[in-house]
Amino acid sequence: MSLECERLHSLVDKVPKCHIRNIDDVHIPGDGIYFITEDGESYKGFARIVRMGFNKKKGNLPNKIKEVLWGPSSFRKNMRRAVQKRYKNLKGSEEINAFLDEYMKQNMKIGFVKIRSSRVRKRMVRKFIKYLECAECYKPSAHWLGKSSSKLYIRKKGFWHLQNFKRSKKQDPDDIDLEFLFEKIKKLDNYQQ
Secondary structure, three states: OHHHHHHHHHHHHOOOEEEHHHHHHOOOOOOEEEEEEEEEEEEOOEEEEEEEEEOOOOOOHHHHHHHHHHOOOHHHHHHHHHHHHHOOOOOHHHHHHHHHHHHHHHHEEEEEEEOOOHHHHHHHHHHHHHHHHHOOOOOOOOOOHHHHOOOHHHHHHOOOOOOOOOOOOOOOOHHHHHHHHHHHHHOOOOOOO
16 A cells, blocks of 8 residues: 555645645635645655545535634544643633644645545545555654644544545455546646646
């Protein structure tokens, strides 16, 4: 899985990204997959993916992103717990949330790839998460905020994700979704070669 993980990172590296602080200035497709990277985190020379996801409801990716970043999402809850544990001097929800908001705005980037089919989005994200889980060298840096998580999986794997997907009985060849992603990325307006 290390080769697939490296290929995924090389493809996601070509996806235009913006800092979370600029999210309101960016067009988010109605349907697709999102990838989040975090400053200071790398994998084989690429910005390391620390979160990815997709929208289930048709046309809902912009709302899904807002919920993930600023709503009561598991992503935000897990980050909040890590902030609380690492920065014990922060008192009260308001102070912790303000710190987390600023941390995300300054240190995280997000990119999107438009994919219309809900079934394809779900299959791709499941498979891509499997690549990250199984890659030998996919590890967080020593200073990564997630190292302060109360969740062992997050601390060890370096991924702000806990969703355990059921394994699909039908196994597609691993390169099919990577090639599909590559074709989608090439169609982006500001594709970076």
